[in-house]
Amino acid sequence: MRTIDWVDGCPQIVDQTALPDDVRLVSLSTVDAVVDAIRRLAVRGAPALGVAGAMGVALAAKLGSDVDDAVRRIRAARPTAVNLAWGVDRAAAYLPDGPEAVLAEALAIRDGELAASLEMGRRGGDLLQELAGEHIRVLTHCNTGGLATVEYGTALAAVRSLYERGCLAEVLVSESRPLLQGARLTAWELGESGIAHRLIADSAGPFLMARGQVDAVVLGADRICANGDVVNKIGTYAHALGAQAAGIPFVVVAPESTVDVATKSGADVDIEDRDGSELLEFAGRHTAPYDTVALNPAFDVTPYALVTAIVTDARVIRLDRGDRL
Numbered sequence: 239m240r241t242i243d244w245v246d247g248c249p250q251i252v253d254q255t256a257l258p259d260d261v262r263l264v265s266l267s268t269v270d271a272v273v274d275a276i277r278r279l280a281v282r283g284a285p286a287l288g289v290a291g292a293m294g295v296a297l298a299a300k301l302g303s304d305v306d307d308a309v310r311r312i313r314a315a316r317p318t319a320v321n322l323a324w325g326v327d328r329a330a331a332y333l334p335d336g337p338e339a340v341l342a343e344a345l346a347i348r349d350g351e352l353a354a355s356l357e358m359g360r361r362g363g364d365l366l367q368e369l370a371g372e373h374i375r376v377l378t379h380c381n382t383g384g385l386a387t388v389e390y391g392t393a394l395a396a397v398r399s400l401y402e403r404g405c406l407a408e409v410l411v412s413e414s415r416p417l418l419q420g421a422r423l424t425a426w427e428l429g430e431s432g433i434a435h436r437l438i439a440d441s442a443g444p445f446l447m448a449r450g451q452v453d454a455v456v457l458g459a460d461r462i463c464a465n466g467d468v469v470n471k472i473g474t475y476a477h478a479l480g481a482q483a484a485g486i487p488f489v490v491v492a493p494e495s496t497v498d499v500a501t502k503s504g505a506d507v508d509i510e511d512r513d514g515s516e517l518l519e520f521a522g523r524h525t526a527p528y529d530t531v532a533l534n535p536a537f538d539v540t541p542y543a544l545v546t547a548i549v550t551d552a553r554v555i556r557l558d559r560g561d562r563l
Contacts, residue, residue, distance in 0.1 A: 239261070239384075241254075241286050242286050242348070253280045255279060276312070277316065282385075283386020284386070284459065285321060285388065287316065287321050292326065293329075295312065298312075318460055320460070320501075325495075331343070351388045355387050355392065359390060361553075363405075365396075365554055366454055369489070370486075376406065377410040377452045377455045377456075378394065379455075380420055380424070381394075381427070382458035385427060391427075393458045396489075398431065412440045413438070417516060440473045444479065448483065448484050454489060457471075459548075461501065463501045463507065464500070464501060466555070467505075470537060472538050487547070488545055491550075499563065507539065509537050509538075512534045514532030516532075542557055545558075
């Protein structure tokens with residue numbers, strides 16, 4: 239099953255807000271529906287957002303709506319993940335050639351992400367074996383599997399590659415507060431694949447690393463800056479600090495489309511702040527005093543000095559050896 243595809247004349251997604259209870263396919267037949275799906279995280283993950291952005295432009299071109307306004311709204315739906323704007327801009331460049339040309343480019347982006355996932359899995363698996371041996375206990379954060387791409391994944395593609403080689407001992411899945419992408423999505427994907435895993439609280443990660451229960455940390459990215467700083471789901475920075483203290487590899491797996499050479503460092507990235515209700519409520523129930531104010535950044539920045547390597551579909555950048563993007 240593909241996370242996102244073009245079906246019957248419009249984008250169709252797996253609604254990730256319904257998982258793990260319900261595998262729900264949703265057709266996005268209007269630009270408003272595309273923007274809403276992106277904002278409420280029904281479709282999420284940097285590569286999947288790139289495809290969603292491109293398909294949203296293709297839909298706007300097909301409908302003959304105010305395409306300039308549609309491009310602006312889709313592009314701005316989530317500001318931090320660079321792939322969304324990248325996908326929108328690639329598709330929008332074909333607007334002068336007509337709706338069919340825009341759709342062809344959107345489908346090319348989809349197919350490119352599929353191929354990239356397979357290559358990231360191979361390269362990432364090779365590197366993790368080199369760094370951590372043949373019986374690897376991996377910690378991962380947020381969701382980087384097929385749900386975050388089109389199929390297969392980024393960091394989870396590398397984990398799957400280890401599993402297929404018989405080199406994976408276990409995956410520790412951090413729950414990824416406050417929206418639980420690890421608990422709801424990654425644990426579901428690993429369970430569907432029969433891969434051994436255990437769920438942990440986000441804050442348990444560095445402690446388990448210190449106790450020698452983790453051999454490598456592998457996760458994705460929403461933006462990789464020109465200097466190697468990594469922008470990813472909030473909680474990533476803490477895992478990077480834990481990995482450094484424990485002396486274990488911290489590996490980022492993401493497609494080339496996530497590398498943003500136009501952004502010098504993480505200090506230049508607009509970090510998305512989400513609604514405080516995500517922290518103040520759980521399963522529809524208020525869990526904090528009603529006068530509590532929440533601060534809810536969706537992402538953090540991991541400095542390049544804490545990153546062992548960045549794996550893309552085209553290359554391996556060993557930051558620990560002085561490689562640069």
